[in-house]
Amino acid sequence: MVFHVVFDCDGTLVDTSSARYSLYPSIKTIITDLSQVAVLSIWTARDRVSTLRILNENQVSQFFEAIYSSDDLYPKPHVKGLQELTFGAEKSKVFVIGDSSVDMIGAKNFGAKGIGALWNGQSQPNLLLEAGADYIAATPQECFHWIMSQLQDS
DSSP: OOOEEETBTTTEEEEEESOOOEEETHHHHHHHHTTTTTTTEESSSSSSHHHHHHHHTOOOOOGEEEEEOOOSSTTTTHHHHHHHHTTOGGGGGEEEEESSSHHHHHHHHHHOEEEEEEEOOOOOOHHHTTOOOEEEESSSSHHHHHHHHHHHHH
16 A cells, blocks of 8 residues: 655745745655655645755655645645645645645645654644544654554555
8 A cells, every 4th residue: 555745845945034945844754754654745836956956965865755835736635736745645644744835735735644843933824624634643753653544444
């Protein structure tokens, strides 16, 4: 069974609050671990060139199979990006991790499980839940554990 985990970039993978865009603490470990059990991709409102630069600088680009960015035809929350990233996978086997309502709306409209990421300190759990988040994670580790519990239940 193939599972897909789709990450938002800014505010979920990468802390953009400082001049140097770095990964949030423990994100690289979680990406590495998830890559052993799922296909990983990125769905971002950021342009492709800067997304690739950030992933390369943080030495994680090799973990992601595909990127759907603002340069592509349909912006978030349109489901076309998720369709292209998940290669026709069963929607119930797709997890979307993001810090905004747009991420959760896209996940719900697509039929994926939406995980609201709170670790950037600016996301609002009530807005993520109202937008359709299935789960709210305070930390990347909490997000990882929830995904793994869902995979075991499948």
